[in-house]
Amino acid sequence: xxxxxxxxxxxxxxxxxxxxxxxxxxxxxxxxxxxxxxxxxxxxxxxxxxxxxxxxxxxxxxxxxxxxxxxxxxxxxxxxxxxxxxxxxxxxxxxxxxxxxxxxxxxxxxxxxxxxxxxxxxxxxxxxxxxxxxxxxxxxxxxxxxxxxxxxxxxxxxxxxxxxxxxxxxxxxxxxxxxxxxxxxxxxxxxxxxxxxxxxxxxxxxxxxxxxxxxxxxxxxxxxxxxxxxxxxx
Amino acid sequence: xxxxxxxxxxxxxxxxxxxxxxxxxxxxxxxxxxxxxxxxxxxxxxxxxxxxxxxxxxxxxxxxxxxxxxxxxxxxxxxxxxxxxxxxxxxxxxxxxxxxxxxxxxxxxxxxxxxxxxxxxxxxxxxxxxxxxxxxxxxxxxxxxxxxxxxxxxxxxxxxxxxxxxxxxxxxxxxxxxxxxxxxxxxxxxxxxxxxxxxxxxxxxxxxxxxxxxxxxxxxxxxxxxxxxxxxxx
DNA sequence: AGATGTGAACCAATTCACAGCA
DNA sequence: TGCTGTGAATTGGTTCACATCT
Numbered sequence: 001x002x003x004x005x006x007x008x009x010x011x012x013x014x015x016x017x018x019x020x021x022x023x024x025x026x027x028x029x030x031x032x033x034x035x036x037x038x039x040x041x042x043x044x045x046x047x048x049x050x051x052x053x054x055x056x057x058x059x060x061x062x063x064x065x066x067x068x069x070x071x072x073x074x075x076x077x078x079x080x081x082x083x084x085x086x087x088x089x090x091x092x093x094x095x096x097x098x099x100x101x102x103x104x105x106x107x108x109x110x111x112x113x114x115x116x117x118x119x120x121x122x123x124x125x126x127x128x129x130x131x132x133x134x135x136x137x138x139x140x141x142x143x144x145x146x147x148x149x150x151x152x153x154x155x156x157x158x159x160x161x162x163x164x165x166x167x168x169x170x171x172x173x174x175x176x177x178x179x180x181x182x183x184x185x186x187x188x189x190x191x192x193x194x195x196x197x198x199x200x201x202x203x204x205x206x207x208x209x210x211x212x213x214x215x216x217x218x219x220x221x222x223x224x225x226x227x228x229x230x231x232x233x234x
Numbered sequence: 235x236x237x238x239x240x241x242x243x244x245x246x247x248x249x250x251x252x253x254x255x256x257x258x259x260x261x262x263x264x265x266x267x268x269x270x271x272x273x274x275x276x277x278x279x280x281x282x283x284x285x286x287x288x289x290x291x292x293x294x295x296x297x298x299x300x301x302x303x304x305x306x307x308x309x310x311x312x313x314x315x316x317x318x319x320x321x322x323x324x325x326x327x328x329x330x331x332x333x334x335x336x337x338x339x340x341x342x343x344x345x346x347x348x349x350x351x352x353x354x355x356x357x358x359x360x361x362x363x364x365x366x367x368x369x370x371x372x373x374x375x376x377x378x379x380x381x382x383x384x385x386x387x388x389x390x391x392x393x394x395x396x397x398x399x400x401x402x403x404x405x406x407x408x409x410x411x412x413x414x415x416x417x418x419x420x421x422x423x424x425x426x427x428x429x430x431x432x433x434x435x436x437x438x439x440x441x442x443x444x445x446x447x448x449x450x451x452x453x454x455x456x457x458x459x460x461x462x463x464x465x466x467x468x
Numbered sequence: 469a470g471a472t473g474t475g476a477a478c479c480a481a482t483t484c485a486c487a488g489c490a
Numbered sequence: 491t492g493c494t495g496t497g498a499a500t501t502g503g504t505t506c507a508c509a510t511c512t
Contacts, residue, residue, distance in 0.1 A: 042473095070469070071470085088450070101338040111426055112446070117443075162446065186450070188446060209351075212422060213260075213320050218420065219436070303493050
C-alpha cells in the first residue's frame with residue numbers, strides 16, 4: 001500500500017481502540033468545560049478519563065495536533081474536534097425496537113440528545129403498548145410507540161440510519177433483517193443473540209449477562225480457596 | 235518466568251480477549267444442546283458465534299484439549315468445561331443500585347438465573363419506590379426495593395460480591411465507594427461516569443451513549459459526501 | 469521549563485498453515 | 491480422511507522515553 005505520504009495523521013484509519021475511547025474524553029471534557037476549566041494537560045485529562053497520559057496523547061495525535069506544548073489542550077477546541085471526528089455534529093436518527101424496561105430506559109436516556117442522537121421511532125410487538133407516548137430526549141418531547149408491523153414505515157418516515165434492538169433473543173434476527181431491508185446501516189443489539197447482516201452493515205452488541213460473566217471469572221480468580229479443585233490429577 | 239512446564243495450557247492466564255468470548259460460546263452451545271445437537275465442529279460453532287474457526291480453536295485451547303480430532307467437540311461436555319472456567323457453577327450474589335427503567339430491566343433479565351447469578355438486593359434513592367416488589371430471576375420470586383441508606387446492610391445480608399450501578403452519573407462514585415466499603419469486589423457500572431476504586435476491585439463499564447457514538451463514527455465514514463469538508467487548508 | 473507529539477520497543481491478539489491424532 | 495491443537499508470522503495496541511516546540 002502507498003501510505004499516501006507525510007504529515008496527515010488524521011485522514012483514514014483512526015485505530016478502533018482509540019475510537020472507543022474518544023466518547024469518554026468527549027464526556028469528561030464537556031464536564032470540565034461546564035466547570036469553567038479552559039485548559040487541560042494530558043496528565044489531568046487522562047486521570048479524569050481513567051487512562052494513562054501516554055495513551056491519551058497517542059489517541060489525540062491520531063486526530064491531529066490540537067495541543068500546545070508547555071501548556072496543554074484548549075478544552076472547548078478539543079471538544080469540538082472530537083465531536084467532529086465522531087460525527088456528533090450531525091444528527092443521527094435512531095429507531096428503537098422493543099419497548100420493555102430496557103427499551104424504555106434507552107428511549108429516555110439523557111445522554112442521547114445533545115450528542116447528536118434523536119429517537120425518531122419506537123416499535124413494539126405488544127399490542128397493549130401501541131400508542132403509548134414515551135418521553136424521549138432531554139426536554140418534554142414524546143414519541144409514540146407503533147406496531148411492529150409498521151417497522152419499515154417508522155424507519156423510512158424517520159429517515160433513521162441507526163437501529164437499536166431491545167427485543168427478546170428470538171425476535172432479534174427477524175427485526176434485524178427488517179431494519180436492514182428498510183435502510184438501517186448501523187445496529188446496536190441488546191438481545192443475547194448473534195446477528196448476521198450483509199456486508200456494509202455495522203453491528204455492535206451489548207450483552208448484560210456476558211459482562212457479569214466476565215466479572216465473575218475475575219472474581220473467582222481472587223478467591224483461590226474456592227476453586228472446586230478439579231483435575232490436575234493428584 | 236519458570237513457565238511451570240509442559241502440557242498444562244489451562245492453569246493461569248487465559249487471555250482477556252478469550253474470556254470475553256467464552257460467554258458467547260457458552261450461550262450458543264446451550265442453544266445447540268437444547269436443539270439436540272450432540273457434537274459440533276469448530277467450523278460450525280464458530281459460524282454460530284460470529285467468529286473465525288481458528289480463533290475459536292485457539293480460544294478453546296486455552297482451557298484444555300476437550301475436542302476430538304476428526305470429529306469435533308461434545309456439546310454438553312464443552313458447555314460444562316466453559317461454565318466451570320467462567321465460574322458459572324457457583325452462585326454469584328448481585329446487588330443492583332438504582333431501580334429506574336434500566337435497573338428494572340436488569341432485575342428481571344432472564345439471562346441471570348440459570349447462569350449462576352442471583353439478585354439478592356435492590357436499592358433505590360427514591361422514597362416512593364421503597365418496598366416495591368420486583369420480580370427477579372426466571373420464576374415468580376420477587377425482591378423488595380430498599381432504601382439507599384440500607385445499602386451496606388443489603389450487601390452484607392445478601393453476602394453480595396458483585397454490585398451493579400444503574401444510578402445517574404452524579405451518584406455513581408458515592409454508591410461505588412459504599413459498595414466497596416461493604417465488601418463488594420466486582421462492579422458493573424452503567425452510569426456514564428469514570429469510577430475510581432481501590433486495588434483489587436474490578437470495574438466493567440457499559441455505556442449506552444458510547445456505543446452509539448462508536449456506531450455513528452463508522453456510519454459517518456460510509457457516506458464521505460457528508461463530510462463537512464473541514465480544514466486541510468486549500 | 470514544561471508540556472506535547474512520536475519513533476522505537478514491547479506486549480497482546482489474530483491469522484496462517486500444517487503437524488498430529490482419531 | 492477430517493478435524494483439532496498449536497507453533498510461527500503478522501497485525502494491532504500499549505508503553506517508554508525523548509526530541510521538539512511554545
